[in-house]
Amino acid sequence: MTESWATFGADLHLDLSAGRGLRAGLVEALREAARSGRLAAGTRLPSSRSLAVDLGIARNTVAEAYAELVAEGWLTARQGSGTRVAERARPRRTAVPARVRRPARQGPSYSLRPGSPDVGAFPRAAWLSAARRALTDAPNEAFGYGIDGRGRPELREALTGYLARARGVYADPDRIVLCAGFAHALTLLARVLRARRVREVAVEGYGLDIHRNLLTAAGLRTPPLGVDGEGARTGELGAGPGAVLLTPAHQFPTGAALTPARRAAAVDWARTTGGLILEDDYDGEFRYDRQPVGALQGLDPDRVVYLGTASKSLAPGLRMGWMVAPPGLVDEVLAVKGMSDRTSSSLDQLTLAEFITSGAYDRHVRGMRLRYRRRRDELVAAVAGRVVGVSGIAAGLHAVLDLPAGTERAVLQSAAWQDLALEGLAGFRHPQASLPPRDALVVGYGTPSDSAWTPTLAALAAALP
């Protein structure tokens, strides 16, 4: 490659070798660009008139260069379609070792893995309408570097109203920090806790290893609490941990709602020790019975950090989450967040704000709640008499199916033969937890698309003993 470059069209860089005729140099530069793949097959070139103006040379010179390359087969010229790089001028990309070319993961045909909503039900039209209104109304400064690390005030205001109304959260726009999902929020909080010299964050004996691993990676130990039909055994909290991570509304994955006594015990612990409660309200919107469960945060907004996302209610692909934190903690979170962590697009934040305030969020959640409840009922009917018990079904997007002792691994193997991705309860056990043995499946009935639901259910039924 020569060291001199020429632009033309203003958005195309070419090597123009010095010391040659203009036409010859242009021909050579274009040929090399097409040969190397920098100009992809099918790329439309500027008209000879506009290129000539850009380069300050005669139009004929460009036209002659184009004609020569058409004659050589590098370019094609068609009436109405302009001059383009020929299809047979195949790009030669820089060689990339095979190990980096990962194939797209070919998953099983069916999936009942928990943790994902039905992404096929994303409300595309309603979201786009909200985006249109948000883009139209956005002040210019929304397109700039944000000056508030907490995120757009419009969304924090909308969430304040929504969380108070729907989840019983005592919120305030100043207390809300927007983030890119639960894992992002937990990472920020782990760094804050480490800065506070906390060494342990208690976790539930059943939970997600990726959350435990995030805490461990931040240098925090994760002693487990017992989990039973009343949720996490918060009475076990002692002087060691500086914080505890809980799923009060719907223990993940066993499905229990933390009882009032256990809630009180958690708050008492926090008040006595100065500890912090991290409340993961991952599917609080989806409650099917008439025994609703509000956020624990309402009990003591100065000891509880409430964590929510749009990942279950809308889609994980939005990467949109929020924390409601005590005021002092907000400052600490912003300090660790810093300049490099203005992660989510302000346009998305404005769109979600509009989506919530227009009522579209509530409508979507209500519609999905009906769909998920119907699926839950169909799941329960499909496995009736085939499993030892079904639990955790009063809320959320997953159920726990208890199996005869010692059969969990065999059922998972059988599911694999049915081309069905399925998770056993064992995969959610904390390695250090002392929990009674329990063979069970954690079935995410929210995951399949509507069209896949019936065959997925059939695959599950076929996998059961």
Next chain:
Amino acid sequence: MTESWATFGADLHLDLSAGRGLRAGLVEALREAARSGRLAAGTRLPSSRSLAVDLGIARNTVAEAYAELVAEGWLTARQGSGTRVAERARPRRTAVPARVRRPARQGPSYSLRPGSPDVGAFPRAAWLSAARRALTDAPNEAFGYGIDGRGRPELREALTGYLARARGVYADPDRIVLCAGFAHALTLLARVLRARRVREVAVEGYGLDIHRNLLTAAGLRTPPLGVDGEGARTGELGAGPGAVLLTPAHQFPTGAALTPARRAAAVDWARTTGGLILEDDYDGEFRYDRQPVGALQGLDPDRVVYLGTASKSLAPGLRMGWMVAPPGLVDEVLAVKGMSDRTSSSLDQLTLAEFITSGAYDRHVRGMRLRYRRRRDELVAAVAGRVVGVSGIAAGLHAVLDLPAGTERAVLQSAAWQDLALEGLAGFRHPQASLPPRDALVVGYGTPSDSAWTPTLAALAAALP
């Protein structure tokens, strides 16, 4: 607060005290929700019919409860507008200490700070069109948790073509990692370098302190290179640094283009020492003269990490950036990125892909280039004879105005009196750099909106000696 909760409307949680009549309990719960602010003034309540169905009680019971609260002034009922929380039922938010209530930063009236494009020129309509097409065409899995830490393949494919064509980058979708802006990318690379046991990253003697601080925070020293009219003195690179951060197309902020000899020296250094070149191509799209400057990365794609963003070409608020890295480094970046760092929305990634492939990106850049060039010419005319010299104007969104020796601070003070935000060159000096003294202003002429441009220029003229 009681420990029992009731939902109604399915998206509204209320305390229903046990052991009371249904109507009295409902009245008390609604009153408390309005009093505490959990139900904001103006919130529309469900119709008495639908609430009665949800709660499984008689419609009359709900209607009577509503009527009682209307009589008390907590609710209002108007034909056609339904029942709402009355305006005078003011929310009582949890008290937040004053120190957390930061006022919105009241900036000066005019700004010529460098680093931001004219955000008033964001192509709202074209972006929305692209979003509509992207949302319509998106596969369902785009709404799920991404399985590839590099980001959506559609955008990596679109960038491959664009960067090759417009910037001379040797790209490949497998080599591209999408991120949330330059600072995010630099943070990831700093962590990779630390994991490689690198201790020093050389930087340019003039540059942004926030970039140096990110490196320092990651545990890296930042020895400075000299900077002159040929760009950074890459010949000074020795055995110490494991990487160097450069702005080859348009040195920030002095504006020099790194000469071919200096480019060759950088690549030779990288080949000899195994070092890595981090190429910050922050405004490569905006070149006004006919001496275009391609990406350094084209010289040795296996030694250079190319870093770009949409922050100057579109808007910083999008939080959209990319790196083109050697294959092995991609794996290292993905390893440090991990699960907690799926930061940008896949819908935005698909929208930008559509924006690029449809040609809207090129059209926008071309249009902005004309506007910025006109502003640059007006700036040069406005300061002619008032400054010692103008440089760095062949490209980008800022110019360097040299001042008589010893006057920089006075001019900045004078600008403050004109209510004009302005930066001096001194603010960009590396504290350890040995650079000749130079009094100058770094004027970001891209920053003002079109309507603010003329008065901003007048404020600058008034501030000059």
